[in-house]
Amino acid sequence: MSAKLWLAQLHENGYRITKARGAVVEIVETSNRALTPVEVYDMARKKYRALGLVTVYRTLEKLEELHLIQRVHQPMGCQAFISAGHGHQHLLLCQNCGQVEFFEGDDLDVLTKSIAKKTGYQINEHWLQLFGLCAACRKN
Amino acid sequence: MSAKLWLAQLHENGYRITKARGAVVEIVETSNRALTPVEVYDMARKKYRALGLVTVYRTLEKLEELHLIQRVHQPMGCQAFISAGHGHQHLLLCQNCGQVEFFEGDDLDVLTKSIAKKTGYQINEHWLQLFGLCAACRKN
């Protein structure tokens, strides 16, 4: 459904809408866990056989540039992407199934201000990620 | 000074103390910013010319395993290491000079508990990193 919006975004920014991009967008937009370029490639090729890995890399690059996806950093690697939440959001990742949940973490203002005072830093940005087990995986 | 302690740690864990390891340890232990393997290689070779890049990779691997260094994740890349703080600490990075400051962030308990309740997750771990400008760089 929202895949169309992503393609519209691409179009508005002067990029053309192609079958290759359609396949990549469809996969990434609907995934609830972070995917590597090769994973996207494998999955999207089920929808569009002729797709090339190079195009996956190039499309992910553009989607990131438009803030439609974001990179996910994990202990095993940092080359994975997930649909970006709206506004300023943080990630909560399931260590078992990889599922990603978004949450807001604006409560950090108190902490950052105290750190700023202590260190003399001007704090511009923060990265916060939580790891654990999702409700479903807890049951096993 | 503490470079000796790191080497002692290596020794205690059954690893031998060599000139190559000495040079790598000396560089990494005294740096106040995260260094990539190649940066360590370039810097450590000034102290020990015969050093090979492979050995840098292998030594960093061991230091990480012993928790003497930790990996630093940044927008530009995630293959950089810095001397690890003691206990559970978070990083504050200067976006200009790369200097790294450690701080404790135990105030997160409230936040994580609230997120856990909201999402049904069992939260095991958290990553928090702040980015900004250090006191020195602010003046420019």
Add this chain to the structure above:
DNA sequence: TACTTATTGAAATTGATTTTCAATAAAGAA
């Protein structure tokens, strides 16, 4: 000192990402 074996650096290998390039197809104009 002599011996055992971890460690070394060079070279080869692997794997991921990027670049090059000619063919193709999307989008707007006619």
Add this chain to the structure above:
DNA sequence: TTCTTTATTGAAAATCAATTTCAATAAGTA
């Protein structure tokens, strides 16, 4: 619709980082 322009494509080649292999070396202990 058809035509024209030009972004986009995938394959192959090139690059780059990281790992493995291996014979020579040197650390640590007896």
